[in-house]
Amino acid sequence: MYKTLKPLLFKIDPETAHHLAEVTLSTARRCPLFFNWMTNRYFIDNPKLHQRIWGLDFINPVGTAGGFDKNGKMIQALPSLGFGWGELGAVTPRPQTGNEKPRVWRHIEEEALQNAFGFNNDGVVVIANRLNKIYPFVLPLAMNIGKNKTTPDEEAINDYKILVERLKDKIDFFVVNVSSPNTPNLRKLLNEEFIGGLFKELKTITQKPILIKLSPDMDLDLAVNVAKIAVQNGANGVVATNTTVDYSLVKNPQNRGGISGKVLKEKSYKMFVAIAKELFGKTTLISVGGIDSAEEAYKRIKAGASLIQLFTAFIYNGPELIKEINEGILELMEKDGYHHISEAIGVDIQNIKIPNKFAQLLTGDIDLKKLLKDKNVQKNIKKEILKNILNEIVVSLIPHHGSKDNWDSEIINYLGNCVFWVASGEHRRYKHPSRKVFKEIKSREGRYVVWVNKRYKFILRNEIKWHYEDIS
Ligand SMILES: Cc1cc2nc3c(=O)[nH]c(=O)nc-3n(C[C@H](O)[C@H](O)[C@H](O)COP(=O)(O)O)c2cc1C
Numbered sequence: 001m002y003k004t005l006k007p008l009l010f011k012i013d014p015e016t017a018h019h020l021a022e023v024t025l026s027t028a029r030r031c032p033l034f035f036n037w038m039t040n041r042y043f044i045d046n047p048k049l050h051q052r053i054w055g056l057d058f059i060n061p062v063g064t065a066g067g068f069d070k071n072g073k074m075i076q077a078l079p080s081l082g083f084g085w086g087e088l089g090a091v092t093p094r095p096q097t098g099n100e101k102p103r104v105w106r107h108i109e110e111e112a113l114q115n116a117f118g119f120n121n122d123g124v125v126v127i128a129n130r131l132n133k134i135y136p137f138v139l140p141l142a143m144n145i146g147k148n149k150t151t152p153d154e155e156a157i158n159d160y161k162i163l164v165e166r167l168k169d170k171i172d173f174f175v176v177n178v179s180s181p182n183t184p185n186l187r188k189l190l191n192e193e194f195i196g197g198l199f200k201e202l203k204t205i206t207q208k209p210i211l212i213k214l215s216p217d218m219d220l221d222l223a224v225n226v227a228k229i230a231v232q233n234g235a236n237g238v239v240a241t242n243t244t245v246d247y248s249l250v251k252n253p254q255n256r257g258g259i260s261g262k263v264l265k266e267k268s269y270k271m272f273v274a275i276a277k278e279l280f281g282k283t284t285l286i287s288v289g290g291i292d293s294a295e296e297a298y299k300r301i302k303a304g305a306s307l308i309q310l311f312t313a314f315i316y317n318g319p320e321l322i323k324e325i326n327e328g329i330l331e332l333m334e335k336d337g338y339h340h341i342s343e344a345i346g347v348d349i350q351n352i353k354i355p356n357k358f359a360q361l362l363t364g365d366i367d368l369k370k371l372l373k374d375k376n377v378q379k380n381i382k383k384e385i386l387k388n389i390l391n392e393i394v395v396s397l398i399p400h401h402g403s404k405d406n407w408d409s410e411i412i413n414y415l416g417n418c419v420f421w422v423a424s425g426e427h428r429r430y431k432h433p434s435r436k437v438f439k440e441i442k443s444r445e446g447r448y449v450v451w452v453n454k455r456y457k458f459i460l461r462n463e464i465k466w467h468y469e470d471i472s
Contacts, residue, residue: 002318014104014113018315022069023079038080042319045324048333049084049341053284053306054209054236056140058173060084060326061341065288066144066175066213066242067115067309068223071122072130078139087309088127089144090177093162095123096148099182103257107250111292112264113312114250115243116257118182119146123200131170133187142416144213149183154446156189157198161205169207176202176235179215179242179253181258182423187215190222192229203234209284210234216241216267216289220274237284239266239309240275261312265290269300276304280349294328300330304346 009017028034049060063085069075074090098120105114121127135141135308145167164174165271176198178189189195195212212230227238242260244267250259268289276285284307287300294312300308313321329341338344347395 002320006318013102014106016102022073026073029076035080042082042323043079044082044323046328046330049326051306052411054173058084060141061307062322062325063087063307063309065309066090066177068311070120072127075134075141081319085140087142087144087175089121090119090146091121091124091127091163092119092144092146092168093159094148095118098224101261105254109317110257110261110263112250112261113315114254114257114259114314116182118149124163128166128170135170140172142173142175143167144175144177146177146180146183150386153185153189157201160198161201164202164205169210173209173211175211175213175239177213178424179213181243181245190215190218190226192225195226196229196233199230199235201235209236211237211239213239214241214271215242216264217246218269220271223271224274227279231279231283237286238275239277239286239288241289251354256258262290262292264298272300273303274281276349280304280346294325294332297325300343301344302348303399304349436449
């Protein structure tokens with residue numbers, strides 16, 4: 001369908017085409033049959049791709065990138081386009097018209113876009129009202145937040161505080177945008193001092209996850225440092241990357257704005273890997289920039305991305321691509337012998353090799369009793385523990401002789417993309433999980449080994465309850 005529409009859309013200027021798509025998709029919500037038909041066609045819902053991150057359920061890992069739905073007018077269309085989650089915005093405290101037009105260009109040969117929008121948006125009051133009618137949505141929603149052009153740098157922190165305050169009950173998580181090339185001096189704020197102070201303040205306003213989005217043009221060491229400082233001060237994840245101002249990447253560049261799409265792929269991947277080497281396992285990582293195929297998406301996942309996003313490739317290929325990417329990830333996982341996406345996340349970064357059997361626990365298609373009797377499994381567990389785990393968080397142990405029951409699903413859900421291990425009683429020497437351990441899990445988000453002992457079931461259940469209460 002998109003193949004038929006694309007030549008027409010590409011005849012009009014890109015901003016008008018995007019506006020047309022926005023009007024069509026926001027009107028189409030009045031026709032649920034159409035959305036249902038699209039959702040059946042494009043939305044991939046396979047338990048192997050389900051993840052619970054920050055207590056949010058991601059049905060598939062592919063999301064829209066910031067800027068795609070600046071004003072939150074297309075939210076209801078997200079599932080029908082195949083996306084498993086969406087990032088809205090960038091929103092600023094006051095409405096903004098953005099930079100002068102034209103401010104977005106196609107580089108068709110390179111399958112790239114160049115945009116100099118400058119945070120044009122309806123402002124937080126209007127967008128918050130719009131979200132009021134929709135939130136909570138069936139898919140996780142993030143909000144990309146930016147400062148107004150006229151706000152002086154010294155007062156920038158205030159803009160971000162206003163945005164988090166106004167939106168904290170209307171969105172699932174936030175992405176702090178100080179990496180857009182289209183607001184003068186914004187990228188100067190990508191320094192350790194500002195970011196540390198910013199996250200410290202923002203995290204006093206809400207417990208909801210707040211992530212930082214980086215620019216691909218940063219020096220790699222600085223990027224890693226800024227990301228680390230953000231995480232140390234409470235950031236719950238890193239999004240890499242925004243658009244680039246490396247105009248050598250396209251044949252006929254404009255002299256303003258940021259470039260996205262295929263040509264950004266390498267640069268964005270390089271930065272993502274640098275970040276992942278430092279932060280994988282310590283925080284949640286999201287990769288964006290030039291992702292245009294299942295292979296590229298899977299490469300980012302193996303490099304440590306729990307979630308991925310795209311914008312430009314969607315403009316060039318439509319919802320078929322989102323379906324292809326999700327299906328392709330499943331095929332590639334199968335080829336590698338993985339039963340759940342959590343097994344693939346970060347395998348190229350870290351050496352933790354998870355036996356398939358354990359990952360099957362996440363999808364629930366394994367008989368626990370049989371597994372526990374398997375001598376090989378027990379041996380593997382020991383070996384793996386010695387090799388990788390002692391320096392990680394190990395939470396108590398089994399034997400848990402029942403098959404999957406409600407409580408198991410509860411903990412599996414709770415753990416989301418953690419790695420879940422089950423073992424026999426010989427490891428009872430480990431202490432039961434304490435609040436401190438759970439707090440640690442919560443603050444570090446990522447891949448952890450969790451071991452559950454029937455004896456500690458009660459304690460764990462209470463801890464989980466406590467944790468749920470804490471994030472709600
Ligand atoms: C037209 C356009 C508008 C964008 N607006 C925003 C924005 O408001 N906030 C943001 O963080 N990123 C914005 N981006 C950057 C994207 O979120 C993304 O990081 C970048 O385009 C790289 O991904 P891609 O190669 O898949 O497009 C925008 C990108 C495009 C093409």
